[in-house]
Amino acid sequence: MPIAEIDLPVYPDECDAFGHLNQASFLTLFERARWEMLLRGPGMDVFTRNGAWPAVRKAAIDYHAAAFPGDVLRFYLALTHHGRTSFTMRQTARRVRDDALVATAEFVFVCLNRDGRPTPVPREFSEFMTSPQRGTADTRRYTINGVNLAVEVQGTGPAILFVHGYPHDHRIWAHPVATLDGYRRIAPDLRGMGQSDAPDLGYSMETYAGDLAALLDTLGVDEAVLCGLSMGGYVALEFVRRWRRRVRGLVLMDTRAEADSAEAKRARDVAAGTAREDGAAAIADAMLPRMLSGTTHADSPGIVEEVREMMAASPVAGIVGALGAMRDRQDATDLLPGLAGLPTLVVVGADDLLTPPAEAQAIVAAVPGARLAVIPGAGHLPPVERPAETTAVLRDFLLELP
Numbered sequence: 001m002p003i004a005e006i007d008l009p010v011y012p013d014e015c016d017a018f019g020h021l022n023q024a025s026f027l028t029l030f031e032r033a034r035w036e037m038l039l040r041g042p043g044m045d046v047f048t049r050n051g052a053w054p055a056v057r058k059a060a061i062d063y064h065a066a067a068f069p070g071d072v073l074r075f076y077l078a079l080t081h082h083g084r085t086s087f088t089m090r091q092t093a094r095r096v097r098d099d100a101l102v103a104t105a106e107f108v109f110v111c112l113n114r115d116g117r118p119t120p121v122p123r124e125f126s127e128f129m130t131s132p133q134r135g136t137a138d139t140r141r142y143t144i145n146g147v148n149l150a151v152e153v154q155g156t157g158p159a160i161l162f163v164h165g166y167p168h169d170h171r172i173w174a175h176p177v178a179t180l181d182g183y184r185r186i187a188p189d190l191r192g193m194g195q196s197d198a199p200d201l202g203y204s205m206e207t208y209a210g211d212l213a214a215l216l217d218t219l220g221v222d223e224a225v226l227c228g229l230s231m232g233g234y235v236a237l238e239f240v241r242r243w244r245r246r247v248r249g250l251v252l253m254d255t256r257a258e259a260d261s262a263e264a265k266r267a268r269d270v271a272a273g274t275a276r277e278d279g280a281a282a283i284a285d286a287m288l289p290r291m292l293s294g295t296t297h298a299d300s301p302g303i304v305e306e307v308r309e310m311m312a313a314s315p316v317a318g319i320v321g322a323l324g325a326m327r328d329r330q331d332a333t334d335l336l337p338g339l340a341g342l343p344t345l346v347v348v349g350a351d352d353l354l355t356p357p358a359e360a361q362a363i364v365a366a367v368p369g370a371r372l373a374v375i376p377g378a379g380h381l382p383p384v385e386r387p388a389e390t391t392a393v394l395r396d397f398l399l400e401l402p
């Protein structure tokens, strides 16, 4: 969730001969939005007061649409990484008039003292940026294994832990999280995704699963139903490998148990290069056609755009980290026969091109007692493309748990 929303008008002197907001002005407006945010929070002098100057170390801006004099741009600001002396902010600019996405940017800052040496990020600033009140009423922030994670928690009752895929965030679970009354629904953004911190290094299936176990500890949850989609399924399988005792039921959605083939591993490295060179939007554009079903593409342009934006807003460090984690993940097929006795539901979109129904059938065949649910009309993201049908299948499974 954004920490702040700041509206700024575009002035004629900021535009080029054709009226477009020019590149230098984009940088200026992004910076002005940050100062405005401080003005409304700990004060514009929070850094000078603390003898720490936030020096920009890296700035990456993706331009999506032109902006003209008189347009009012709404800047959304979010913290995606917070270290001892550095932090990363993601900023998005949308035109207020039609909500068009105009630009997205990521800025990495290092705090320097008067001698130009790295110095800790001022505590007042950190508290302002990471305070739980910064999220929405239902999104909380927890520091887990040294990384600040954004987590949506709703309801009371037996716990369900929802694990999103790549490059997504917890919002893919919006429908079941909003509607599965009678359960405590826990939906984190994995490290590097959504509004969670995106450290440069330290991504693996073991780390993601370890974050989830530590999150459950923090929330006082001993046992949960684990529901993972795609990469979230890889994480769920790793979690089961290590903490099976804590898993009351398992839902594997649009995922697979095998490790990457040599060709798939090479494709991960190519994608990481694309993300580094061309940013998250290039990854989103490349994945979108195969991410959703033909029906969704034809009938639901709003969903298509939401998913594209979610992917395009993923931090590059998190994308690169997830690609490495997926490339290096263990094969989990050996685990499946041993899951006898663990209630397991396998769900797949009938038109999933990324992890087709055959992958789901292979898991069902290998896990004794597992059941299969195929969601018609859905591609790789059933909870987004066919939310009511997907939640109904989940509810039936939950109601049958011993």
Ligand code: MLT
Residues within 6 Å of the ligand: 164, 165, 166, 167, 229, 230, 231, 232, 326, 354, 380
């Ligand atoms: C996902 O949706 O998490 C990814 O498509 C999984 C993958 O690339 O293996």
